[in-house]
Amino acid sequence: MSKRLAELGEDRLVKRLMKGLPVGSNVITGPGDDCAIIGRPRDRKLKLLKTDCVVEDIHFTRGVDSRRVGWKALCRAISDIAAMGGEPEHAVITIALPRDLDLGWVDGLYAGMRKAARRFGVGIVGGETARSPGPIFINVALTGTVERRHCVQRSGGEPGDAIYVTGRLGASAGGKHLDFIPRVNEAQWLTRHFRLHAMMDLSDGLGADLPRLAAASACGYRLEPASIPKNSGASVEQAISDGEDYELLFAVAPSAGSRIESAWCRNFPRLPLTRIGELVQPSKTRKSITARGFDHFAPA
């Protein structure tokens, strides 16, 4: 009997598709992290590569100001480059559009992308346009660079590490998902001054993403739900499950954690940094996360 995507779920689909992929030369990290990392053994600077899309009626609705959609489309990919400590560089944009779409909508989309590109030093160097017989699709592929010694993956966490999160979580659908600020500066400051063990950006919700970081690090985790910083109006459950926070989640040795906390306040006084739990031995995960993050293919 044939199986449908909804029965499998996103993580298992991705694992299945990754099997047997020809990864090619000079690939340090392939599928499975925020970005691919490419570099020869002696390169001091590594290349990052990321692809990401937003789809109408999944990630935005047509009624919303398209400048915000453009901002979101580019900033989602920027957030992934940031999550490795990287600097975004060059983007290429694919748009598939219904033929009856208002031209002003497309103009606004590009205005939003130009604004994000200028703010984060990204060059928009190419694109592709196609017709869509259905929803609007926008894909952003983004390159970046990172110094090898500053590059942080998901997989370096160790039992005992403190887990931190930037900003506040939950209720992003109220508007933040369209206007969030990717944490490029914060991640670069962190990776330049401290030895982070593991980092990723929160896109599918803490409840989906923390287990991914822990699994990539061959660790379990303990989460302290009461400590999770919540956006106003968000419950703890929402802060865990909602997704689209685009905040940084990282793991460091506890001693480094204390030093980061005191230096953080001086550098980013308006953005909270919160210790929300720890990595543990794999067998010792305390299943305090009952809510799950966003799964594109979960049964409705």
Added chain:
Amino acid sequence: MSKRLAELGEDRLVKRLMKGLPVGSNVITGPGDDCAIIGRPRDRKLKLLKTDCVVEDIHFTRGVDSRRVGWKALCRAISDIAAMGGEPEHAVITIALPRDLDLGWVDGLYAGMRKAARRFGVGIVGGETARSPGPIFINVALTGTVERRHCVQRSGGEPGDAIYVTGRLGASAGGKHLDFIPRVNEAQWLTRHFRLHAMMDLSDGLGADLPRLAAASACGYRLEPASIPKNSGASVEQAISDGEDYELLFAVAPSAGSRIESAWCRNFPRLPLTRIGELVQPSKTRKSITARGFDHFAPA
């Protein structure tokens, strides 16, 4: 009154979206050519970057073997890297899929992409999955490299240049559009042995693409319709208008053209190379192209 995409057409939409784009540093060629070209002034090797998509019911139908769709999705981008004389390197894949899609379809898609990746030495280094509330959407972003002295753009053609095309054109919808071979080897041989003035791959049909090459080179063109090599079953009109040929179109000095012709037969005995016209002064375009290529947003 608001304007819709269908009233504008693809080329004018692209020109409109390119206005005011922040292009970033080290960009040799941004939007408007087959790929973006990136490199510092003294780099011997340049980086290429391309994004491309295929959309269900525009570029393929669901009934077709999905391995052929995967092959096509990756090979379209490979063809653009080839068109600059480049070597494809690393790909990242975005797929947006309906939730009720059969898993076997996705497995086949990836089997086709793996096959193309292995044949052309491409590493598939990352991806993104999302749900689509409509058609299947597949985006491929591909990097490549090219020696600076072998890199060919659209813009270097000169009046008097001979125009050549590889292979045969037209009637690609009969099947070739799913199984074509991107001309990576042929383009590398051409660029290493001869000084091509301009090159591109034929994706929207000779009738759309030749005027683009001529315009990028600030030239006009004369086409000899009787000389156009046609796939079996294709009329001259189809060979000009159908699109999805994925053959090389290039311009060279006439003397180089003769040398290429004789060396070509020895190296690629099974693939025709045909002189189909010439570049001329801009004012002297002979409007022998009455048919037009494929325009995604042209009125139905």
